[in-house]
Every structure is written in C-alpha cells, then in structure tokens.
Amino acid sequence: MVSKYRKQFNQEFSQEKYEQFKEILKQKSGVETSFRISESPMFLSNKFKDKLIDASESIIDQIKALSPETLQKAIPENCKVPNDTNQPHFFTIDFGICKSENGEIEPQLIELQAFPSLYAFQKIFEDTFCEVYPFLNELKNKMPHEEFRNYVKDLIVGNENPENVILLEIFPEKQKTLIDFVLTEKLLGIKTVCLTKLKKEGRKLFYENEGKLVEIKRIYNRVIFDELDRIPDLKTEFDFREDVDVTWVTHPNWFFKISKFLLPMLKHQFVPKSYFLHEFPENENLENFVLKPLFSFAGSGVNLDPTKEITDAIEDKENYILQRKVTYAPLFEDINGEFSKAEIRLLYIWRENDERPILLENLGRMTKAAMVNVDFNKKDAIWIGSSNAFFVEE
Template identity: 85%
Template sequence: MIPKYRKQFNQEFSEEKYRKLKDILKEKGGVEPGFRISESPIILSKEFETQLINASESIISQINALPAETLRKAIPENCRVPNDTDRPHFFTIDFGVCRSENGEIEPQLIELQAFPSLYAFQKTFEDAFCEVYPFLSEIRNPMPHETFKSLLKELIVGDENPENVILLEIFPEKQKTAIDFALTEKLLGIKTVCLTKVKKVGKKLYYENNGKLTEIKRIYNRVIFDELDRIPNLNTEFDFREEVDVKWITHPNWFFKISKYLLPLLQHQFVPKSYFLHEFPQHENLEDFVLKPLFSFAGSGVNLNPTKEITEAIEDKENYILQRKVSYEPIFEDINGEFSKAEIRLLYIWRENDERPILLENLGRMTKAAMVNVDFNKKDAIWIGSSNAFFAEG
C-alpha cells in the first residue's frame, strides 16, 4: 500500500537477513519463537492507521456504554471468578485488511479480547525489524521504550515487589508463546510459574522462588480459564473459582465479557454484522456468514462455510455467532510477485482509573491461506506468519 517502502524492503530482503531477524529474536528471548516469523513487516498508510484507531475508539465507547449486567451475562456459570474488576487491564482488537465494495482498502473487525497478547514480544519484534532494516526506524511506533516499559510495569507489577508478582500459565515451557514469557520476565523482573506449581495456604497463594516459598500478590494471568477442563489429569492446589488474596491482571472474567460475545452488539462501518446463532434471522443467507464459537482461541472451531445441517446440529446455539464474511485483500507483495493477506491486532492496556485504554503496540499476522493462521499455509510459502505493522505517509 506504500509502494516506496514495499519496494525498498523487497530490494533489501535476503534469506541471510531473515535468518538474522530470527537470530536476534532468539538471542533476546533466550528461546526460539514457537510460531512462524514472517519475513516481512506489514506496511500500511497513516490513513489506514487512522481508520483502525477511529474504529477502535468507537468500539471502546460502545463497550463503556454497556450495562455491567450485559457483560456479566457473558460469563458461563461454571467459570465465574470472585472479586471482579470494573475494567479489564488489557484490550486487544483484531482487524482484517480488506477491500470494500467501492474498492477501497479498509479495516474490518474480526474479533476483540480483554486478554493479554504478546506485548513484550511485539516490542522486541519491532526493534529487530528496525535493526535488520534500518529504514523502518523512520516509520516505527513513536512510543519511547522507557514509556512502554513503565506503562506495562505500572499495570502488571504496580507497587509490589516483582518477586511477589508472577506470570501464570499452564505448562508454560510447552506454549508456543514461551518467548513472550521470557521477554516479559526480562522486561519486568517477574517469574513465569505453572499453575500446577502454585501452592495454596488458606486464602494466600505461594510459589517456590529460588528455594524459598514466596507469596503471590499479583497474577499476570495468561491461562485460558475455560481450557483447563480439557486438560486430562491436571492436578492443582488452586481453583480459579476460589476466593484468594490476590490481584488479577487481568481478571479471568474479562476473557468472557470482552469477546466474540460482544460482536452482535456493536455497530460501525468497519464492524461486520453478526448474530448469535439462535437469533439468526431467516432473511439472511447462511453462505454469507462465518460460524464461530464464542470462546475459542487462535481460530479453533471456526467454520468458514457453515451449512444448515451443521448449524442445526449445534445444541448450545447461544454459544456461537454468525459473522458476515469479509474479504481479506492480498496486497502485500513478496519477492516472487505473489501477494499475502494480513490481520492487525491493536494492543491496548487499560488502567483501572482510566476511562479509556492506551494503545501500546500492534501485532500483525500474514497469510496466503483462507484463514489468518499459519497452520493453514503451504509449507514453502513466504510472507506468512507473525509480523509487526508500520505506518507511513502515502
């Protein structure tokens, strides 16, 4: 979309530079990313960035206007966690890079979450791109490093000693996002702890820190709560639904409250029409919609071509939505003259006393497949996988 920068990147690109990009990430994180790294950044216009942010601001205003009870209804009864908060600490929102009916390139909302994404990794990724391709520095995210670090530290660590703050995950070493955990540890001075290692005494939680039992006062939560039931033979001392003396960053209830559950309630030119499955009107054509489970992660359970037989066989229809299909536009040219599609996630933090969240960074994903998930790509494809978006004057 910005021919000058795309042309320069493609001219400068080499396999050697791609290896260097990945080596920098491995060196800084101490582990290799568990997901594919795209060879290319996503380069878009400042005008597109303005559209992204304006759409997000409208959606944030609509969420702020919703009654608390509407949001509470999103939480399944068996997943309610005590001591909820008035705000989520994180807000992430995904847009596809699409083409409108009048031929314009525009964002279209895909989904939104109040769940932390790869905040530490994406800042490092942006740095790595700029290190390997210095010209990208002139169009990078203008937020200074120290500001980024201090905002994230204020949110996650707060006034506590970092040793009393943990990043909580289930079997973190097996997660594809382990590199983000490692970078978060370096950035904030906190430890990553597996849920199975958390010890409970009364209402207090502890973990073993260098051989010493240490109290946990704040949890940077990376556990997808509703996935715990699907892990066989999981032995833990601590159940999320128990009342404990700990501060959640962010509270697990928000995973449900800001989710695909909200899509039928939102209105904007960049928000595709969505319906709960049990409320899908007869006048709409099923072929124009994508079927999505309300609470799934990384695209699991999504059906791009639902049929009446499939939808009628679903018993818990209130836990699914139908979202109008959008057309991802392949506009990111690779070195072979082929084109990739992309999706951009805006990464916000939301401090408890703030009316609105603060945009910190972005996350990009590139694909040549029908879904923006690298598992669906051909093995020899390029310009696919995790990326970072840069915005330039056109």
C-alpha cells in the same frame, strides 16, 4: 500498499537477513520462536490507521456504555471467578485488512479480547526489524522503550515487589508464546509460574523460588480458564473459582465479557454484522456468514462454510455466532510477485484509574491461506506468519 517502502524492503530482503532476524530474536530471548515469523513487515498508510482508530474508539465507547449485568451474561456459570473488576487491564482488537466495494482499503473487525497478547515480544520484534533494515527506523513507533516498559510495569507489577508478582500459565514451557513469557520476565523482573506449582494456604497463594515459598500479590494471568477442563488428570492446589487474596491482571472474567459475545451488539461501518446462532434471521443467507464458537482460541472451531445441517445439529446455539464474511485483500507483495493477505491486532492497556485504554503496539499476521491464523499456512510459502505494521504517509 505504500509502494515506496515495499519496493525498498523487497530490494533489501535476503534469506540471510531473514535468518539473521530470527537469530537476533533468539539471542534477545534465549529461546526459539515456536510460531512462524513472517519475512516481511506490513506497510500501511496513516489514512488506514485513522480508520483503525476511529473504529476502535467507537467500539470502546459502545463497550463502556454496556451495563455490568449485560457483560455478566457472557460468563459461563462454571467459570465465574470472585472479586471481579470494573474494567479489564488489557484490550486487544483484531481487524482484517480488506477492500471495500469502491476499492478503498479498509479494516473490518474480526475479534476483540480483554486478554493479554504478545506485548513484550512485539516491542522487541519491531526493534529487530529496525536493526536488520535500518531504513525502518524512521517509521518506528515513537514511544521510547523506557516509556513502554514503564506503562507495562505500572500495569502488571503496580506498587508490588516484582518478586511477589508472577506470570501464570499452564505448562508454560509447552506454549507457543513461551518467547513472550521469557521477554516479559526480562522486561519486568517477574517469574513465570505453572498453575500446577501454585501453593495455597488459606486465602493466600505462594510459589517456590530457590527453595523458599514466596507470597503472590499480583497475577499476570495468561491461563485461558475454560481450557483447563480439556487437560486430562490435571492436579492443582488452587481452583480459579476460589476466593483468594490476589490482584488479577487481568481478571479472568473479562476473557468472556469482552469476546465474540459482544459482536452482535456492536455497530460501525467497519464492524461486520453478527448474530447469535439462535437469533439468526430467516431472511439472511447462511452462505454469507462464518460460524464461530463464542469461546475458542487461535481459530479453533471456526467454520468458513457452515451449512443448515451443521447449524441445526448444534445444541447450544447461544454459544455460537454467525459473522458476515469479509474479504481480505491480497495487498502485500513478496519478492516473487505474489501477494499475502493480513490482519492487524491493536494492543491496548487499560490502567485501573484510566477512563480509556492506551494503544501501545500492534501485531500483524500475514497469510496466503483461507484462514489468517499462522497454523493454517503452507510450509513452503513466504510472507506469512507473525508480523508488525509500520504506518507511513502515502
């Protein structure tokens, strides 16, 4: 796609520049990236971007039209957290980059979440591409860094002192997204705190900083609540289901409410047909669908080739969906003349008093494997892993 920029990038690319790119990211954060960084950005047309925005705006409209009662049904009873909010603080939406039957490049919805992604990292990531390949500066996101920071600070820190705001994760030092936590700390002046380190007194939460207890007023939540049950012998003073005097950014209930649970309800030409497993019609062919658990992360539990035996054996069918398969188009040519496929995630924020979310950044994932998640790639392939999209005139 967009051959002028692809040609220039491939001509300028070298392994030395790739190593330099990773070294700059390490210098800016102080840590290694623990997920694979693609050697290349994605070049996409503004025409394709218009299709992305059209689909996203339609999906936002449809979500806003759903009743609170419908959304509440998405939350498992054992995962309900008090003091829910009217809307989430984050909205991310993933599209596969596909080709239609008539050869048009088009997006196809893969997933959507009201859960934070790599907001701080992705901004630095884009900047670093532009440092190593200066010709990319003309394609850069037009939002100045200070404006980006103000948006994120207003959302996460609000009117509080950054000392009273934390990024909450479980064993953050072991998470693949550690680099984003570190860059968020640098961006906002907040601390990352492990769930096991929280102290609770009455309805108030505290963390220890330089030997003193500091009250927590706002929590930038990065814990996937339903995964806590899978950690053996986890000891914490605080349970998410307790009523505490904090503001959640974003409230944990929204992880469930905006999720695969919504896919069967959404309609658009760029939204593949989806069904809850227990509602799958007899006239549809199982071979044309992907089986996905409602609540899983990073591609876990996804079955690309479900059979009747597999679906019949599932007891909690209401917790699974079947989503019509889409064909990712191999569009992104590497220096060896081979092609990668990709998907793109749009990173929105949704401020408390805003009618609609605001698009801040994008995140790309490139692959040569059957699944786009970076864990599924071969170790010796190139043009795979985490990336960034630049939009250009064709």
